[in-house]
Amino acid sequence: MKAEMIKVDPANPQREIMEKAGRILRGGGLVAFPTETVYGLGGDGLRPESSSRIYRAKGRPSDNPLIVHIARLEDLFKVAAQTPDGALRLAREFWPGPLTMIFPKNRAVPYETTGGLESVAVRMPNHPVALSLIQAAGGFVAAPSANRSGRPSPTLAAHVAEDLGDEIEMILDGGMVGIGLESTIVDFTESPPVILRPGFISREMLASRIGQVELDPGLDRPGSGPPKAPGMRYRHYAPQAPLTIVEGEAGSVAAYLNRLAQEESQAGGQAGILACDETAGLYRYGVVKSVGSRRSEEDIARRLYQALREFDRERVSCIYSESFHTPRMGQAIMNRLLKAAGYQSVLVSDYKD
Numbered sequence: 067m068k069a070e071m072i073k074v075d076p077a078n079p080q081r082e083i084m085e086k087a088g089r090i091l092r093g094g095g096l097v098a099f100p101t102e103t104v105y106g107l108g109g110d111g112l113r114p115e116s117s118s119r120i121y122r123a124k125g126r127p128s129d130n131p132l133i134v135h136i137a138r139l140e141d142l143f144k145v146a147a148q149t150p151d152g153a154l155r156l157a158r159e160f161w162p163g164p165l166t167m168i169f170p171k172n173r174a175v176p177y178e179t180t181g182g183l184e185s186v187a188v189r190m191p192n193h194p195v196a197l198s199l200i201q202a203a204g205g206f207v208a209a210p211s212a213n214r215s216g217r218p219s220p221t222l223a224a225h226v227a228e229d230l231g232d233e234i235e236m237i238l239d240g241g242m243v244g245i246g247l248e249s250t251i252v253d254f255t256e257s258p259p260v261i262l263r264p265g266f267i268s269r270e271m272l273a274s275r276i277g278q279v280e281l282d283p284g285l286d287r288p289g290s291g292p293p294k295a296p297g298m299r300y301r302h303y304a305p306q307a308p309l310t311i312v313e314g315e316a317g318s319v320a321a322y323l324n325r326l327a328q329e330e331s332q333a334g335g336q337a338g339i340l341a342c343d344e345t346a347g348l349y350r351y352g353v354v355k356s357v358g359s360r361r362s363e364e365d366i367a368r369r370l371y372q373a374l375r376e377f378d379r380e381r382v383s384c385i386y387s388e389s390f391h392t393p394r395m396g397q398a399i400m401n402r403l404l405k406a407a408g409y410q411s412v413l414v415s416d417y418k419d
Contacts, residue, residue: 076240088202098212100240106209123233131181152276162192218371246368320348327352335383363392
């Protein structure tokens with residue numbers, strides 16, 4: 067099978083294209099589509115066999131839960147058994163948008179979709195193509211990111227084709243996504259609610275609406291036991307070459323990485339260095355890629371996964387990344403980098419050539 071790639075107007079998706087994609091989903095097939103965060107791999111969220119196909123196509127562990135995407139607030143009550151007032155307040159404030167919330171599930175949602183859990187993750191994406199597809203498919207689309215499990219998430223339709231082009235029926239090409247990092251996930255089966263995955267919507271933004279919100283203690287280290295949300299337990303977002311995060315003052319980091327990249331070259335390899343506009347010129351060896359200026363954390367988030375995929379295509383033998391502790395999205399950016407690096411990081415100080 068070869069996926070049909072169809073260009074779709076991201077602002078005003080063509081009705082005939084969306085109806086065709088909806089028929090595929092209603093028939094048990096899989097369709098990749100753009101959202102405001104990353105491209106998703108959609109199947110009918112209420113059909114066990116569709117969710118099972120998603121796991122097989124991605125090579126995803128079957129206990130790693132999927133997110134059910136909806137297009138109308140009232141559909142939340144068809145999949146969630148309980149919806150606390152605070153969650154409804156956030157839904158009215160941030161939906162459609164990059165926020166996923168976890169609730170006790172009702173019987174309509176199969177365990178194949180929830181990874182065997184008694185809870186369901188729900189989101190309403192803020193993208194015309196995604197919303198149109200959900201409606202055309204019947205209202206409930208289970209959709210993880212449209213990549214091979216563990217790989218960097220796709221921000222372009224070409225990334226989906228690269229990973230899943232032989233596994234699914236259709237890819238809707240709506241151009242590059244807007245945010246580039248997956249949605250914030252908040253668990254409302256806990257009180258107070260707990261952030262399981264940071265994203266564009268920060269803890270401060272949530273707390274200003276509903277009061278106390280906790281951070282899951284496993285955010286910055288590997289988890290154990292069944293994951294309650296996507297991306298919690300398994301290695302995620304990772305390029306093919308080993309990745310290490312290097313923290314410290316810019317000059318020390320550059321001097322340290324110049325030495326490592328030179329040594330890698332002398333050994334017959336080639337290092338990739340993930341930097342920013344302000345520091346890219348400090349590096350003299352290896353393949354250097356900037357993800358944008360530190361003054362624009364939205365650019366860093368949007369370009370991160372694409373840069374990691376470019377390193378794969380250039381077949382670098384190892385990758386080193388600067389850290390990106392930016393004011394609002396820094397926690398989300400670093401969460402993805404740490405998982406991609408398998409939590410491998412180095413702190414350097416006062417290092418000179």
